[in-house]
Each structure stands twice: as C-alpha cells, then as structure tokens.
Amino acid sequence: MDEKSEKWQGLISTKLNSIQPDEAWSTLGDFFNLHKFLPSLATCHKVEGSDNVRYCASEPDQTGTVYWVKEKLVEFNPIKRSYSYEIIESNMGFGSYLAELRVVECDDGGCKIELGFECEPILGWTRSGFVEYMEGGVKGMAKGVEDALCANDGNL
Incomplete structure (x- = not known):
C-alpha cells in the first residue's frame, strides 16, 4: 500500500465512573456546544446559514495562531447516543477526516465516551502523536462533562 492511500484509524475512550450515559449525552449531544466541555476550544458555534456545520477555534x-476547523454533522442518533461528523475545512493540515462520538453504557456502572476516527495522515504529525493529542482531548472532554454535571447537580 502506498503512503497516499494509507488511512489512520482509531478508537479512543475514557470512562466516567459516576455518570450515567443519559446524563453524559445530555451535555455531549449538542453538536454546537463542544467548547463548553473541551478545554482547548475557545469557541464552537453553528455556521450562519447552515443547519449542520460548526466552526470551532x-x-x-504563543505565536498568536488560532487553530480552527469547520465540521459537518453527517449523522445524529440520540437513541444510540452518537453522532458522526467530518472536517470540511481547517487550517490544521487535515485532508479527509471522519469521526463518530458515542456515549456507551458500561456493564460495571457509569459510561464511557468513545471517539472513533478515520483520516488521511496529517501533514506534520505522526499517527502516534495524533492519537495522543486526541486522547488528551477525549480526557479533557470527560472532565468537562463531569465538572458541568457536578456544577448542575451539586453532587453525583
């Protein structure tokens, strides 16, 4: 297989021990509010004139660079607590990128956030470096969900 046809694929997950799946989905299920739960984002909002495209930045x-991405919602399934999206434009070197975010019930209680992805190799990144970056994002998202639910509930 030549390098151009290579795809990076992965599944990243983080467990939330004290949060039920529906509770986690109540926060993560809003495609346009990712910045509320992902600490690395300053903003995430619906692109004007579009029902299913978000802009995140x-x-x-330290150099003054703002990294941004436009992502299109491909599929939304509240019953399965999941949605799929693709990157349609960015300044971060992405070509083809498709991901699915899921909230999955765990047999031993709680739930986990899963992010599955498939993308073309990203200029300037190694696969392992990209996976590490994405793992940090999913862990940050999990902490953001826990913090938001604790703030709303007072206790879990």
Missing part, C-alpha cells in the same frame, strides 16, 4: 497560541 482555539485560543491564540
């Missing part, structure tokens, strides 16, 4: 880094 970081705070400026």
Whole structure:
C-alpha cells in the first residue's frame, strides 16, 4: 500500500465512573456546544446559514495562531447516543477526516465516551502523536462533562 492511500484509524475512550450515559449525552449531544466541555476550544458555534456545520477555534497560541476547523454533522442518533461528523475545512493540515462520538453504557456502572476516527495522515504529525493529542482531548472532554454535571447537580 502506498503512503497516499494509507488511512489512520482509531478508537479512543475514557470512562466516567459516576455518570450515567443519559446524563453524559445530555451535555455531549449538542453538536454546537463542544467548547463548553473541551478545554482547548475557545469557541464552537453553528455556521450562519447552515443547519449542520460548526466552526470551532482555539485560543491564540504563543505565536498568536488560532487553530480552527469547520465540521459537518453527517449523522445524529440520540437513541444510540452518537453522532458522526467530518472536517470540511481547517487550517490544521487535515485532508479527509471522519469521526463518530458515542456515549456507551458500561456493564460495571457509569459510561464511557468513545471517539472513533478515520483520516488521511496529517501533514506534520505522526499517527502516534495524533492519537495522543486526541486522547488528551477525549480526557479533557470527560472532565468537562463531569465538572458541568457536578456544577448542575451539586453532587453525583
């Protein structure tokens, strides 16, 4: 297989021990509010004139660069507590990128957030570096969900 046809695929998950799946989905199920639960984002909002495209951007880094992405919602399934999306434009070197976010019930209680992805290799990244970056994002998202639910509930 030549390098151009290679795809990176992965499944990243993080367990939330004290949160039920429907509770986690109540926060993560809003495609346009990811910035509320992903600490690396400064904003995430619906693109004007579109029902299913979001714009997400970081705070400026030490050089003043803001990293941004436009993502299109491909499928939304509240029964399965999942949605799929693809990157349609960014300044981060992405080509083809498709991902699915799921909230899954665990047999031993609680739930887990899963992010499955398939993408073309990203210019300037290694696969392992990208997976590590995505793992940090999913863990940050899990902490954001826990913090938001604790703030709303007072206790879990």
